[in-house]
Structure formats: structure tokens, C-alpha cells
Amino acid sequence: MKFGGGGYVTGLIFHPSTENLLYARTDIGGAYRWNPATSSWTPITDGAGFGATESRYHGVESIAVDPNDDRLVYMATGMYTFEGNGRLYISSDRGDHWTHVGLPFPLGGNNGGRAIGERLMVDPNKPSTLFYGSRTAGLWKSTDSGLTWAQVTSLSATKMTQDQANAAGGGMGVGIVVYDTGTQGSGSATQTIYTAISPDYVSVAGLGSSLYKSTDGGASWAPVSVPVSGYHVPHMVRAEDGLFYVVFTKDAGPGAGGPGRLYKFDGSNWTLLKSVDPAGGTNFGLGGVSVHGSGATTRIALGVTNSWGNWSGQQIVQLSDDAGKTWREIEATMPGETASGWVDDVEIDPFDRDHILHVHGGGILETKNASSATPTWKGSIEGIEETATLAIVTPPAGAPYKFINSAGDVGTWVDTDLTKTPTLGPGLGWSNGNSADMAWSDSLYIAATGVINSNGAATGYWSGDGGKSWANFAALPAGAKENTSAEGNIVVTSRSHAVWAPANSVPSYTTNSGASWVATNLPALAVVGQGWNRGYRLAADRQNPNKVYAYDSGGASWSSSPGKIYVSTDGGHTFTLSAGSVSAGMAPDAWWSTSIAVNPNVEGDLWVADGNTVYHSVDSGANWTKLPDFASANGAPGASLIALGKAAPGAAYSAAIYVVGVINGVWGIHRSDDGGATWSRFNDDAHQFGGIGVMAADQNLYGRIYVSGTGRGLLYTD
Incomplete structure (x- = not known):
């Protein structure tokens, strides 16, 4: 999708002896080359060498060209010095393809002074x-x-x-x-x-x-x-x-x-x-x-x-x-x-x-x-997409917008046209949009959460007309003021009714568009150490608004708390632990390595990616089947994201399933049209984007998904 820029470009490098040959480096979104034929920027760090385990190499600290050979370009990468030594990428075709060597010192493409x-x-x-x-x-x-x-x-x-x-x-x-x-x-x-x-x-x-x-x-x-x-x-x-x-x-x-x-x-x-x-x-x-x-x-x-x-x-x-x-x-x-x-x-x-x-x-x-x-x-930003999407959600078929994008620094946006910069949003300026959702039976009603970056103030807001006008929540739930990080989320069950799980907090619900909040009975999340934030991942059942699911991923792969699911049958007011999720043996893992999704077409049809593999329940979380296809390999999580979209014509299962993970040692986005019985890779090595951070599937068009690369904005494919 088009946003245009949206992030910090840290350097511009002209070739001194070839006209119109210009490179741009960014702090988290890789590098670009100017294309004078199209008057736009071409991303040159989306492909091989920038996969799931290589996202930190989207932080580009320096670029150098050879004045004698305009096809030769060098790029030094590494996001933060504390992550270890960086890499030097070398291209002999102006960045269309790269090889790389390890550097014996750390780099900080997103550190101060970049x-x-x-x-x-x-x-x-x-x-x-x-x-x-x-x-x-x-x-x-x-x-x-x-x-x-x-x-x-x-x-x-x-x-x-x-x-x-x-x-x-x-x-x-x-x-x-x-x-x-x-x-x-x-x-x-x-x-x-x-x-x-x-x-x-x-x-x-x-x-x-x-x-x-x-x-x-x-x-x-x-x-x-x-x-x-x-x-x-x-x-x-x-x-x-x-x-x-x-x-x-x-x-x-x-x-x-x-x-x-x-x-x-x-x-x-x-x-x-x-x-x-x-x-x-x-x-x-x-x-x-x-x-x-x-x-x-x-x-x-x-x-x-x-x-x-x-x-x-x-x-x-x-x-x-x-x-x-x-x-x-x-x-x-x-x-x-x-x-x-x-x-x-x-x-x-x-x-x-x-x-x-x-x-x-x-x-x-x-x-x-x-x-x-x-x-x-x-x-001069045509082709540069450097927004950092933190969450994305797609509405039911027939809604007047494509998705809601919750992004770092630029806030929350309701996107109605993939070819144009979005204009519908709460207008909060320099802010983070952390999460958003809509009522499935009334997609004009939207609720969202975020933080005002200038003063660090937590905020929540809602729209009743598809994003044309907005109002702030009059109150914040417990924990929201103190926990403004992106490891939190909100779901909407019906107009005016929502459940908000701030990071590191017990979720609360509202029945009056945020005028007041009541805490749920979900247990508090234990601290896992090393400063890692936790949070409940929430999912609203799209066929039965009284059902809400809460996923506790355990917080870290080394924690002693395996993943588990809680189920509510009263609109997210009270929850009961699913004993079946405990016996399923879901792995403990961090917030950003895990995901939960519901099939919007069938009540109680749940999917979980626990960081290592995929689990499926057809009875609202009472029982779970572990899929044998996914497994972590070579440092890449076996299954970190899952999304369900419009089914293939004539498919036996009512939704297309997309999983970011590893099958047979190959990381990528994998799709199933038969309820997880068989899978095929959906992307290729030329489209890795430094890893995939968020993903959502379109409910109107089979085969269309929206993904965020590392600092690469939102991308879509049909």
C-alpha cells in the first residue's frame, strides 16, 4: 500500500561520475536506488540475505560507491551495536543482488548519530x-x-x-x-x-x-x-x-x-x-x-x-x-x-x-x-515505504475500507485506496498506533489504541463512521497509562463494546465506547525478565460476538509458562482457561513470535501459531490439533504469524490460511486452501523484506494478503 516515506532516511549517496545514480539509506527500512525512468525509488534490500533471521541488517549505517565502476556498491548494515557485529553487503549490479561478509565490529544503523x-x-x-x-x-x-x-x-x-x-x-x-x-x-x-x-x-x-x-x-x-x-x-x-x-x-x-x-x-x-x-x-x-x-x-x-x-x-x-x-x-x-x-x-x-x-x-x-x-x-518519496506497522486488521467483505493500519510514529490510519496515501485517521500527529479492531457486524464502528509520542500519554479512540470522525475514550483501563508498548491489543465485539489488553496488564472491557472500563478475571502476567513486555493476544469470534479468546504465549521461549488459551462466552467479561490448550503443549514464546486467528466464517474455529508450530481448534478452544508441518530451523521461528482470508473458489475449507514460518527448513509465507492438510510457499527468496512482522488477509479477494517487512511499510500481493 502507498503511504510515502514515513521514516528516517539517514543518508544520500550520489555516484560522482554517473548521472542520476543515487542511493538512499534508512535506519530500519533498508536501502533504495533512484530510478530516473520512473522518477521513483527502487528498494534494493527486500530479497535474499534479508530473511527472517536477518531483520537487523535492514538498519543501514553506511553506503559507498566505487567512482571507477558505477555498478559496484557497498552497504554496511546492523541495526544496533548491542546486537553484535555487522555485515558488509557487496553488489556488482547496483544492488539488484548482494553477497555479504561479516564485519569484525558492531554497527548501529538505528543508533543515535546515524x-x-x-x-x-x-x-x-x-x-x-x-x-x-x-x-x-x-x-x-x-x-x-x-x-x-x-x-x-x-x-x-x-x-x-x-x-x-x-x-x-x-x-x-x-x-x-x-x-x-x-x-x-x-x-x-x-x-x-x-x-x-x-x-x-x-x-x-x-x-x-x-x-x-x-x-x-x-x-x-x-x-x-x-x-x-x-x-x-x-x-x-x-x-x-x-x-x-x-x-x-x-x-x-x-x-x-x-x-x-x-x-x-x-x-x-x-x-x-x-x-x-x-x-x-x-x-x-x-x-x-x-x-x-x-x-x-x-x-x-x-x-x-x-x-x-x-x-x-x-x-x-x-x-x-x-x-x-x-x-x-x-x-x-x-x-x-x-x-x-x-x-x-x-x-x-x-x-x-x-x-x-x-x-x-x-x-x-x-x-x-x-x-x-x-x-x-x-x-521525493515515491517508492519509499518506511512506516513501521505494529498491527493490521482487515474488515469483513463489503466494508468501505481495506484495512486499519496501526503504525509507529505515524499513528492509526483507515485505508480506502491502496494506491493513495490514506487520509482517514484520528489526527493525533506524532503518535504510535498500537492496535485496532472493528465490529464484524457493523464495520463502521472502529476502536483503536496508541500513545502520543511527544509526552508518552496512552490514548484510546473510536469512530462510528468508518474513520471519518473520531472521539477519545473518556477513560483508560487499569494498566493502560503505565504500559504503552505495542505488546497490547484491543478487540471489538459489537458497537460500543470492546476488550482492551494493555501490555503487561489484565485486560478490561467497556460497553460504552470507553467511558468506563471493568477488569476481566484473567490472571496477571508474571514478569519474565530481561525487560521483555508481555500481553494477552485477544481474538473476537466473528460469528458469535459473545465469544472472545485470550492467548497467553508465556512471554519468552525460556519461560516456565507454556502457551494457553482462555475463552469467554459473555463478550469478554469473564474467561475460563481451556484445559485442552494446556494439554496441547503449546510452546512458551515471546509476544512478537506468536499469533492467534479466528476463521471469520465459522464459530469456534481457532488457529494459533506458538512460535514453533501451528495448532487448530474447531470447538472454541476445548480441543486442539497440532499440525506436523511447521518447525523452527536455522534460527527462524517455525510459525510466528497466522491469518485467514477469503477462500479459494471451490475450496473445501471456508478460508485461505496463511502462516509465516518454516516448512521443510524453508522460511516464508505458506498458504493452505484445505484447512491445513497441504501447504505451498506463497512468497519467494526475492520477497523476504527482512522478515515479516505483521500479516492480515483480505476477506474480499482470494490470495490478497497484507504484510509488513522490517521498516518497509505495508506490502500487499494478490
């Missing part, structure tokens, strides 16, 4: 040589096109501990590598190299500066005297005339606070070109910088960070056409869209100085007439 860089650089004169500025382990070098790596101990042999990295938001470390050369393809390694180092690593490694220089290809390094100390260097670029333009800013970002400084550096002398200081409570910083041309007419585009809003006198993107002597604002109050705050990378198209792009928290913004007195800006 727009700093680029950390990975290819030597333009000897492209088999690469340098990488790591977050926690100093500077690294490869001499075999990235296949093997060695720490550059002549700079520092220090490796930060995880505690030290955590104290610095994941570690900022060595942030930038820049080659001081105007040539390429000479065959001899570039000798003069600069590397910028963040305050955390300067301190831990006992270094003397935030900038170091090598004049012997990286064999030895010497500190460079810098004009300000204790600052981050998010970007440093070299102009055609050999002058460097270097940003210093106090905070790491995203949206780094100031003070901020932009200097011109000739290898010996620093000239201050632009400064922003906290004044009047603004706390502006500086982020991205890009240059075009040389000499006195060098064009500089500079991103001002943490400057939220759009008004006369505001600074978002500053432009200079005289090498930094004078500046003018080219985005605030200009025609079209604006996107302030996280202007952490700015790029001038090397083939078109009037084409300037910058990243932000919701995607990419660009202007194609930067020289105008009033440049026009618009989003």
Missing part, C-alpha cells in the same frame, strides 16, 4: 582499498575490496566496551573518512586521508583531536588542530579546488542540537563561514553539508538541525554561492513542502547544481530550482 558519515569509503585511485570508521572499535581498513578487515592500530587499538557505547547512544566512534584527492583510477593508493572522530572515542582512546590526518595511505596518523573541541563532525566534504568544508556540532543527532559551526579548511588554516548558537531557547545545530564547483563561486548547501517549524527568519537549508561569504535561506517560507528538524544530510546533485536534496524524519525533500529567489520544494 546520519554521521559516510563512515565507509572506497579509495578512488585504488578501489580495492576501503576504510571504515566504526562506532566502537576505531578505524578499519580492507585491501581486498571489503572481504577482510584489519584495525588501523596506528590511529588507535582501543575498542569501546558495550557499557561505554551505551553511554554514548550506541557509540559514535570514528564517523568520517575523506580522501584528499582530485583524481581517480590512478592505481596508486591515495596518500592523504582525513578521519573525523567523535568525542566519545576521543575520550576513551585518549586521542588528541577530533580530526586526524595521514600522508602515507593510512600507515600513520597525526592529530590536526581543530577550531572547536568536544564537538561531533557529522559531515566533511572536499570541493574541486581541494578545500574542505567541515561541520562541527555539539550533539550527535538525529536533529543535532547546537552550537554548530561550519568551517573552511585548506589543510592548515580554518575559516569560520557559518555559526548557529543556542539563543532564545532555539538550540539550533548543523547537520548536512554539500558543495558544488570551486573557488570564489563554490556553492554550499548547509542543513540547520533541530530548527523545527516554518516561518520568516527560520533556518532549514542555507545556501551560499560565494564559498560561504554570504548566505540565504532557501526552504523556510518557500513554495511547496518543508521538512525541518532532522536536516542531517544535504546533497547537491553533482550533475545539476540547482537540484538539492535533504533527508528528514519522514523521507527526502528536494528542490530543482535552487538558484531561484523562491525555490520550490517537494517530497
